[in-house]
Amino acid sequence: MRTIESSAYGTIEIEDQQVYHFEAGILGLPDIREYALIPMQDTTFYILHSTQTDISFVLVPANQAVQDYSFQLNTDIVEMLHISSSEDVAVMLVVNVTEDQLYANLLAPVLFAPESLVGCQYIIKDQELPLRHPLLRKEGD
Amino acid sequence: MLVLRRKVGEVVMIGNDIQVQVLGVEGDQIKLGFLAPKEVQLLRKELYEGVVAENMAANVPVQGLQQEQLLSLLKKFNK
Numbered sequence: 001m002r003t004i005e006s007s008a009y010g011t012i013e014i015e016d017q018q019v020y021h022f023e024a025g026i027l028g029l030p031d032i033r034e035y036a037l038i039p040m041q042d043t044t045f046y047i048l049h050s051t052q053t054d055i056s057f058v059l060v061p062a063n064q065a066v067q068d069y070s071f072q073l074n075t076d077i078v079e080m081l082h083i084s085s086s087e088d089v090a091v092m093l094v095v096n097v098t099e100d101q102l103y104a105n106l107l108a109p110v111l112f113a114p115e116s117l118v119g120c121q122y123i124i125k126d127q128e129l130p131l132r133h134p135l136l137r138k139e140g141d
Numbered sequence: 142m143l144v145l146r147r148k149v150g151e152v153v154m155i156g157n158d159i160q161v162q163v164l165g166v167e168g169d170q171i172k173l174g175f176l177a178p179k180e181v182q183l184l185r186k187e188l189y190e191g192v193v194a195e196n197m198a199a200n201v202p203v204q205g206l207q208q209e210q211l212l213s214l215l216k217k218f219n220k
Contacts, residue, residue: 097211123188
């Protein structure tokens with residue numbers, strides 16, 4: 001059991017099985033290699049919080065955000081995650097929160113392998129996917 | 142920026158673990174081959190920059206919003 005002091009979320013208690021190692025970090029933040037994955041109470045969302053800094057992201061499980069979302073993983077990533085099947089990996093999307101909309105990043109999902117506690121952000125290169133996929137229906141839809 | 146001239150087939154080492162080889166030239170396009178360790182992601186720069194920018198925008202999760210506003214926005218999302 002550890003605690004994280006977060007300026008956004010306060011004191012968070014985490015178990016060891018919630019802590020993932022990101023060898024390459026999240027794109028743009030290569031020096032942050034350890035994050036805790038924390039469910040956000042009463043929502044389908046999660047917080048991905050750095051264990052050593054104040055950096056955090058809001059994530060949503062891909063299957064809660066979109067349908068028919070699938071992609072191939074190259075063998076390098078499969079090896080890095082130490083997985084043997086697609087069941088061994090959880091796919092989440094980074095959520096960009098604005099004043100009135102939530103956008104999910106479909107182009108660069110974040111992958112989690114709970115068995116090995118390895119995570120990575122994977123950019124899907126062979127499909128045209130949006131960086132910003134709106135999650136909330138607009139008023140009047 | 143380091144500038145090197147390479148002929149088709151020649152290779153550049155980046156550090157000990159990354160290799161770039163010129164595979165061919167077709168008009169104004171150059172075909173490059175890359176060998177790198179599995180945790181190194183190789184990306185066209187525009188793609189990389191787009192993702193980094195979006196990550197940076199997303200990592201200020203509260204962006205002027207209060208915690209309650211953030212939570213109520215997230216709770217609005219029902220599948």
